[in-house]
Amino acid sequence: MRKVTIGMLGLGNVGSGVWKVLQDMSQELMEQHQVQLNVKKILIRNLRMDRGLVLPEGILTTAPEEVTDDPDITHVIECMGGEQPATDYMEKALKNGKTVITANKMALALNWRRLKGAAREGKAGFYYEASVGGAIPIIRVLNDSMQANRIDTVMGIVNGTTNYILSKMTDEKRPYEEVLKEAQELGLAEPDPRADVEGHDAAYKLSILSTLAFHKSVPYESIYKEGISKIQVEDITAGRDLGFVLKLLAIGKKENGVMDVRVHPAFVQENHPLATVSGAFNAVYLHGSACGDMMLYGRGAGSLPTAGAMVSDLISSLDSSSFDAPDSAPETLEQPAVTDNWRCGFYLRFSALNQPGVLGHITTKLGEHKVSISSIVQREAVDETGVPVIVITHSANEKDVQAALLTIDPKIAQVISVLRVEGR
């Protein structure tokens, strides 16, 4: 029987989950993996807070060095969240040779080199399965099951809050503000929801996913971000009628060595595997040269799903030969080429004059910019302000579409909404 002494950083939602999983699974972990896991210290901020857990006397501490510097502790589970002080604590623990397991996508995406460098310096394992997709084992799959693949696309629904909001807006045809407020009341969205609804959280995760998928460092800053706060329910409904579902997608593509990395709302066809991922579920779709299409689906957040991924990481680390985390991300400082002129389909909604020649004007202007049309729908006017015209384009360059829209005469057709369409 191997004994492992653990230190924990944080005992909030995820930390409590880790504690519960360690208690719940102790018998199985002994039987199946011949290991006994003991938590020696847990760093918290407030010693008096009631967490509803039965904890051994003296296990809680407010001194980080009691976790990061204790030579008895060989494994540190970081579940504080936030960039700092989590990054500093993890760095210290790694330099001290402790295996670190984290769910902290923000700290990781913003400090990838620093943390990986500390792991190398301390000859320490560094594991972060729980940082993307909660319980979904996408990190392990990218690192350990895709070696024979040249991955060209990784595309995910990786933020539960926005997926919940968009699913509700779609199913119940309710406006963004109303659904956000409800999500906040249910605890599914933060009081300050910007990290989720503006796409930052998804971009942290995309930085990690695309770095692993493409074997090139993809910094958070290089990712284009657009959130869901301006989405109008009219567009969701109109797209639905045309067979599309709106999702906040984290999209990574690589073609001829050039990256295309972006987070924005996008329509996917209703028969795409990602279209049925609703509510708080997450999914990551990928396409590789050998495997073809693949998708992993599961709970993207939550106390137990995240904690389970972290404890599984811990067990894996015990069987690993390499001190470093098993990943094939490069350590070079070379920045990848990132395009800002990606290709995808577009959904365009106009408010047009109700007179002959309007559709001709729109299609001509788009055609002049090499934007070809897949379908066009003119709807009945809802009021005197204009006739809704919806255009779905074939795959086109972002900049061509933007340029074409500038040449459409607003007195003839006003551009109301521009949304992207993804698929394959």
Place this chain on the structure above:
Amino acid sequence: MRKVTIGMLGLGNVGSGVWKVLQDMSQELMEQHQVQLNVKKILIRNLRMDRGLVLPEGILTTAPEEVTDDPDITHVIECMGGEQPATDYMEKALKNGKTVITANKMALALNWRRLKGAAREGKAGFYYEASVGGAIPIIRVLNDSMQANRIDTVMGIVNGTTNYILSKMTDEKRPYEEVLKEAQELGLAEPDPRADVEGHDAAYKLSILSTLAFHKSVPYESIYKEGISKIQVEDITAGRDLGFVLKLLAIGKKENGVMDVRVHPAFVQENHPLATVSGAFNAVYLHGSACGDMMLYGRGAGSLPTAGAMVSDLISSLDSSSFDAPDSAPETLEQPAVTDNWRCGFYLRFSALNQPGVLGHITTKLGEHKVSISSIVQREAVDETGVPVIVITHSANEKDVQAALLTIDPKIAQVISVLRVEGR
């Protein structure tokens, strides 16, 4: 740069794929994994067959010992298929200390102990990701990402041929024999289709999946098997109208230490993640104590998807510290308790007399056997033989349902079809 010398057993569909992936990915494997893979010998049956591949002089052989006994060869990729002689060759290679990578679910499911024993004896790695779900990395996920979970359900669409046939029957409302014939003409079903359509192939895979998920040896023989050859398109259509999709499911459940392992057609609700898995795609759904619901989806067969999984296994084997494959399946001879009285929902179709009291008779007889009804639909008579009555039950014991059906008076209502309904 590490050099690895490989021997291959077989150069059919999958073997050719392995050859192509090794050629195609050689540059990336050198850059990303610092490894150079060289195939020294390939065992084939017919030296004169044209495989459309450019192969080095002298690489082909008809003598198995040139692969299994060559001390230069450290890794053997088995892609012959079939139980024998594949099992004998793999055993020999393993005992000779060679890492073996296989896609052979039949050999593995029928000779699990023997092959694992040989691997132990030869201190050899034994990898079989490609044996279940083609490109879907379900073996690695079960072994390396679920350690913190008590898995209670693993449920898969793991046979592409039957999923293709059922999808076609569903979408095009065509009878089984016609769709089977078409699948045979397209090369999607074997001339002798029994291994697929009678559920044997799915049962081999379920034996492997449930052994890994439940940490108990689950022999192939203990699995209940029922195929799709008697499925009537009327039932698929009637189920569809009620919101269900028919799939050939490989179902493994464990409750209070008792296994429930079976392969049979089953309805799943149309919003279940498995319902949208159509055509030749495969998917494995599982439920664990920490992760909750999870699903992996991808190409279940095919030359490149299978080959990619095998080459990824090979690369993983190079980084592994343990000589044995990373799995937590037990080596004990203890047989698990397997129930033949599982619980699930049922779809029952009757041909009933068109007179008062018939529905009362059916519901009374079911009720007397503790089978409660979720919904009941009486349809218009299509001819004079009787009125179609369809009953969907709540979860009930298999034996109670079978017993209840025996008490229904065939002069009042004849039992036409009995299908199971799965979900969670």
